[in-house]
Amino acid sequence: MDKITNLEKIVSLAKRRGFIYPGSEIYGGLGGTWDYGPLGVELKNNIKKAFWQSMVYGRDDVVGIDTAILMNPKVWEASGHVKAFTDPLVECKICHKRFRADNVTEAKEKLKHMVFTKTSSISTNVTSWSLSQEQSEILPFIYCMDGKNKHDFKEIVENPTKDKEHNFTEPKKFNLLVEAKLGVVEDAKQKVYLRGEITQGVHVNFKNILDSTRVQIPFGIAQIGKAFRNEITPGNFTFRSREFEQMELQYYVKPEKEESEKWYEYWKNERMKWYLELGMKKDKLRFRQHEEGERAHYAKDAWDIEYDLSASGGGWKEFEGIHNRGDWDLSQHQKHSGVDMTYFEPAKNKKYLPYIIETSGGVDRAALFFLIDAYTEEPAKDEPGLQKSSKPGSGDIAKRVILKLHPKLAPFKAAVFPLLANKPDLVKKARLLYSQLSIHHLLQPVAWDDRGNIGKRYFAQDEIGTPYCITIDFETLENDTVTIRDRDTAKQERVKVDTLANILMKKFS
Numbered sequence: 001m002d003k004i005t006n007l008e009k010i011v012s013l014a015k016r017r018g019f020i021y022p023g024s025e026i027y028g029g030l031g032g033t034w035d036y037g038p039l040g041v042e043l044k045n046n047i048k049k050a051f052w053q054s055m056v057y058g059r060d061d062v063v064g065i066d067t068a069i070l071m072n073p074k075v076w077e078a079s080g081h082v083k084a085f086t087d088p089l090v091e092c093k094i095c096h097k098r099f100r101a102d103n104v105t106e107a108k109e110k111l112k113h114m115v116f117t118k119t120s121s122i123s124t125n126v127t128s129w130s131l132s133q134e135q136s137e138i139l140p141f142i143y144c145m146d147g148k149n150k151h152d153f154k155e156i157v158e159n160p161t162k163d164k165e166h167n168f169t170e171p172k173k174f175n176l177l178v179e180a181k182l183g184v185v186e187d188a189k190q191k192v193y194l195r196g197e198i199t200q201g202v203h204v205n206f207k208n209i210l211d212s213t214r215v216q217i218p219f220g221i222a223q224i225g226k227a228f229r230n231e232i233t234p235g236n237f238t239f240r241s242r243e244f245e246q247m248e249l250q251y252y253v254k255p256e257k258e259e260s261e262k263w264y265e266y267w268k269n270e271r272m273k274w275y276l277e278l279g280m281k282k283d284k285l286r287f288r289q290h291e292e293g294e295r296a297h298y299a300k301d302a303w304d305i306e307y308d309l310s311a312s313g314g315g316w317k318e319f320e321g322i323h324n325r326g327d328w329d330l331s332q333h334q335k336h337s338g339v340d341m342t343y344f345e346p347a348k349n350k351k352y353l354p355y356i357i358e359t360s361g362g363v364d365r366a367a368l369f370f371l372i373d374a375y376t377e378e379p380a381k382d383e384p385g386l387q388k389s390s391k392p393g394s395g396d397i398a399k400r401v402i403l404k405l406h407p408k409l410a411p412f413k414a415a416v417f418p419l420l421a422n423k424p425d426l427v428k429k430a431r432l433l434y435s436q437l438s439i440h441h442l443l444q445p446v447a448w449d450d451r452g453n454i455g456k457r458y459f460a461q462d463e464i465g466t467p468y469c470i471t472i473d474f475e476t477l478e479n480d481t482v483t484i485r486d487r488d489t490a491k492q493e494r495v496k497v498d499t500l501a502n503i504l505m506k507k508f509s
């Protein structure tokens with residue numbers, strides 16, 4: 001059966017099974033904040049662990065860092081964040097793109113006087129629109145161009161229906177940076193910002209890293225941490241939150257076009273590979289290059305890795321950005337702090353400000369997209385455990401929901417069940433096995449469940465993505481064997497208890 005998935009099903013599963021809850025729920029919530037429950041925290045930690053393993057432990061040219069959320073406000077002046085977000089802005093309620101309100105008014109005015117030219121080729125019998133540079137710059141201010149590039153403008157020019165237009169909020173003069181007050185004496189409190197991106201903490205430590213480690217260009221600094229943004233329209237579950245986590249790499253390279261482009265391509269491919277290796281479906285992922293005018297103030301070139309949310313009515317959505325930041329950050333910090341931020345290259349006896357290639361992913365968006373990608377509904381298989389213990393009418397056993405998460409990401413690596421909770425011999429043996437498996441790093445954490453019939457216990461683990469279920473039954477007491485049930489195939493194999501840990505660990509290594 002085809003995979004049926006939509007955001008509502010994920011939102012409901014996430015709440016019901018303890019992945020994600022609305023923040024401060026008992027007080028009516030706080031828009032754009034989310035709390036991760038027992039399973040959510042495991043999923044997120046697994047994503048972060050996999051990121052760190054691939055970006056830091058797996059290579060000798062990247063070091064890690066963990067910088068403060070609160071920074072001297074001058075950092076944000078230097079980085080351009082204070083200035084870049086103080087104009088009156090409007091935000092499209094559909095695609096969430098923000099525009100300066102005056103640019104939209106200007107664009108609408110210009111559009112009124114524009115003449116679009118239709119061209120047709122006799123040989124191919126194809127008609128198209130030839131757009132001037134100005135026209136292709138203006139249209140995104142008026143129409144939702146989410147995930148589109150200027151070659152898709154044809155459709156909009158031919159059929160400029162109302163529903164493709166942005167649906168803007170009222171103009172607001174606002175700063176995306178979240179402000180806080182720091183200090184003990186009320187009048188003397190200093191205004192600070194909760195960091196709007198985790199990037200700047202890395203760049204302001206560029207010199208410290210050079211002085212305290214043995215890195216040489218090209219090298220990178222990886223960081224994972226919280227960021228805060230005063231989003232005007234948070235929504236789509238955790239997709240756009242006001243508090244979220246980022247996982248980033250800032251990779252410093254020689255300030256040469258060819259060199260920076262080479263590394264840019266390299267990191268684009270590495271990051272896409274990472275998501276694929278963690279099981280995301282290839283046809284749901286794509287790269288999209290930012291158009292002129294769409295790029296952030298610091299970016300020379302920017303590509304997003306996007307996920308196809310069409311099945312949930314969302315279109316293609318960004319969840320990681322790969323940016324060529326040039327020497328923007330280091331030159332700005334050098335200018336504003338007065339500190340020399342150059343790198344000295346001994347071989348050439350030369351000082352320079354390196355270029356920066358950045359990979360910036362959202363942990364929360366990755367968690368959400370991994371959940372959506374893994375969500376599967378299938379007809380229930382004719383399983384031994386299910387047949388034995390599910391009485392007709394005892395619940396919906398016609399369909400099973402499986403989170404086909406990569407085993408590395410699954411919140412529980414295995415679950416242990418005594419067949420019956422009221423048989424002390426079975427429970428004792430299962431408890432022993434549970435504690436023996438739980439000490440192995442690769443298998444942590446292991447779930448325990450002794451309630452309800454065994455078929456339903458299997459289904460409950462399928463729904464949260466547990467790759468293997470181990471059942472201790474009467475045969476275990478006779479010949480010291482247990483069954484291992486595979487989440488995706490629902491197949492069971494019987495193995496000796498003393499080989500179980502090794503068999504499972506092999507599956508995870």
Ligand code: ATP
Pocket residue numbers: 197229231238239240241242243244245246318319320321360361362363364365366
């Ligand atoms: P968007 O265009 O969706 O607002 P952005 O281009 O501003 O995102 P970046 O500043 O490049 O995003 O941040 C890097 C990553 O951080 C994004 O790809 C996303 O995964 C994550 N991220 C950014 N803003 C949010 C948010 N409000 N909520 C959750 N994750 C976010």
